[in-house]
Amino acid sequence: MSGAYFQRDRDWHxxxxxxxxxxxxxxxxxxxxxSMPTTPSEETGPVFGHDxxxxxxxxxxxxxxKDGGEAIGQRIVVYGRVxxxxxxxxxxxxxxxxxxxxxxxxxxxxESYLAAIDPNFGGCGRAITDAEGRYAFRTVKPGAxxxxxxxxxxxxxxxxxxxxxHAFAQRLITQMYFEGxxxxxxxxxxKTIPDPAAIERLVAALDRHETIPMDSLAYKFDIVLRGRRxxxxxxxxxxN
Amino acid sequence: xxxxxxxLKESPSxxxxxxxxxxxxxxxxxxxxxxxxxxxxxxxxxxxxxERILVExxxxxxxxxxxxxxxxxxxxxxAAGLHNSPTETRGTADxxxxxxxxxxxxxxxxxxxxxTIRPGRVPFSGGGLQAPHxxxxxxxxxxxxxxxxxxxxxxxxxxxxVDPLLNRIPDPVRRATLVAPRTxxxxxxxxxxxxxxxxxxxxxxxxx
Numbered sequence: 001m002s003g004a005y006f007q008r009d010r011d012w013h014x015x016x017x018x019x020x021x022x023x024x025x026x027x028x029x030x031x032x033x034x035s036m037p038t039t040p041s042e043e044t045g046p047v048f049g050h051d052x053x054x055x056x057x058x059x060x061x062x063x064x065x066k067d068g069g070e071a072i073g074q075r076i077v078v079y080g081r082v083x084x085x086x087x088x089x090x091x092x093x094x095x096x097x098x099x100x101x102x103x104x105x106x107x108x109x110x111e112s113y114l115a116a117i118d119p120n121f122g123g124c125g126r127a128i129t130d131a132e133g134r135y136a137f138r139t140v141k142p143g144a145x146x147x148x149x150x151x152x153x154x155x156x157x158x159x160x161x162x163x164x165x166h167a168f169a170q171r172l173i174t175q176m177y178f179e180g181x182x183x184x185x186x187x188x189x190x191k192t193i194p195d196p197a198a199i200e201r202l203v204a205a206l207d208r209h210e211t212i213p214m215d216s217l218a219y220k221f222d223i224v225l226r227g228r229r230x231x232x233x234x235x236x237x238x239x240n
Numbered sequence: 241x242x243x244x245x246x247x248l249k250e251s252p253s254x255x256x257x258x259x260x261x262x263x264x265x266x267x268x269x270x271x272x273x274x275x276x277x278x279x280x281x282x283x284x285x286x287x288x289x290x291e292r293i294l295v296e297x298x299x300x301x302x303x304x305x306x307x308x309x310x311x312x313x314x315x316x317x318x319a320a321g322l323h324n325s326p327t328e329t330r331g332t333a334d335x336x337x338x339x340x341x342x343x344x345x346x347x348x349x350x351x352x353x354x355x356t357i358r359p360g361r362v363p364f365s366g367g368g369l370q371a372p373h374x375x376x377x378x379x380x381x382x383x384x385x386x387x388x389x390x391x392x393x394x395x396x397x398x399x400x401x402v403d404p405l406l407n408r409i410p411d412p413v414r415r416a417t418l419v420a421p422r423t424x425x426x427x428x429x430x431x432x433x434x435x436x437x438x439x440x441x442x443x444x445x446x447x448x
Contacts, residue, residue, distance in 0.1 A: 004365060008447065013253050014384035021255070023382030026302040027437050031414070033447035036405055040362050041375050042388075042448050044325035045315065046340035054275055063274045085247050092326075098263030108259045108269055122271045124263050160256065160263055166327050168315045169448060173379050173386060175254040189255060192384050198252040224248045 003229035004037040005169040006085055014192035021188045022149055042169035048094040050128050057126050060139035064122030071121035073102025073140025075216040078204065081133040082163060085227030089133025096126045096162040097137065104143030113145050138216065141178070149188055156183035156190070163223055170225040177203045178219065253386065256379035260311050261344050268344055280342035283356045287336035290319030290357030294430045295374060295391060295420070298350045302438030306350030310380035313342040314354055321360030358393065364404045371399035371406065378435065388446040391433045394421040409444055417443045
């Protein structure tokens with residue numbers, strides 16, 4: 001039997017209002033959130049079977065490429081585990097990822113950065129974690145790019161992640177950064193996270209053991225979702 | 241030194257950014273051929289049990305402008321109040337109702353619209369039943385951590401009046417932000433759920 005999900009640590013997550021990231025100013029709720037223990041509506045969530053996946057869903061080098069081509073850029077493998085706050089693996093989690101190409105350009109009609117489009121790179125993929133919570137995909141390292149916030153703000157190289165655990169309460173979107181990138185610490189979006197220790201949790205480590213010789217570098221990125229109370233003792237109201 | 245509590249910290253959130261749909265709805269942004277159908281487009285099929293309804297609305301920022309680049313996800317119980325989820329412990333939900341859907345808001349008019357069914361009542365952790373509701377989650381550029389809220393139904397006044405979540409909101413004006421008024425279109429009930437991120441009529445968002 002399991003109980004409510006642990007409350008989110010809102011000092012660890014970025015607050016809603018972060019004026020350094022200008023778009024947040026008009027999109028940040030100003031009223032206090034309504035806090036309540038999770039109910040079955042938040043403690044359940046959709047499940048995605050491995051049958052939704054195609055063979056190239058986790059291969060961004062080839063999943064959009066035409067005529068046997070491949071995406072241009074530094075080849076990397078990104079792998080890791082999805083765990084919960086109790087350090088237990090989250091099996092069957094759907095992990096979706098998207099990113100700019102090696103030049104820092106997204107394939108999107110609203111994208112206006114002058115870096116070239118790669119005709120063989122779509123920029124999206126997905127995977128489902130195995131029994132140990134593991135996922136992996138292959139891609140090219142995304143480029144940094146400028147964006148309109150300050151006159152000369154740049155996003156560090158990053159990959160966006162969307163994760164479904166076992167409960168809607170665990171729903172999370174975040175971004176992965178790359179070890180050693182000095183631009184991480186200059187980015188207004190990264191700086192929405194107040195605690196440097198929290199930022200470091202989003203920096204994937206270069207893992208020389210998992211690199212593929214003469215082929216790809218490897219980065220390890222673990223993701224932690226909210227944990228759930230064990231119901232050791234529970235007060236039950238009369239009649240329940 | 242005391243013993244260590246060996247908990248991990250949740251990964252901190254980052255904004256979904258302006259191009260979230262590349263990852264969630266690539267076909268919608270014309271990245272075709274990676275996979276056939278974007279997930280979460282359809283909730284209801286011919287076999288689904290329950291009253292067909294439409295849920296629609298817009299997301300409005302603190303200046304009154306429509307948010308046109310958001311992604312909205314909904315999650316709800318079936319007509320009997322059961323969730324189609326492996327973590328559902330109270331019974332088996334209608335296999336013809338996924339219970340989950342997601343949709344980019346429309347670029348043109350900022351609208352999201354889900355064809356779904358009216359959910360049944362779900363128990364509350366402290367005992368008793370909650371009023372029928374749909375769990376709603378929004379991400380977008382400028383939103384640093386996905387916003388959770390709930391849609392309640394305007395024609396469920398009696399159930400709403402005893403709902404434990406609604407009754408935690410003392411201000412009737414704020415409480416009303418979670419209750420979608422009912423109209424009808426072509427004989428189908430339509431529940432309009434406009435979400436105001438900030439300012440007058442700011443929607444109640446949840447820390448659950």
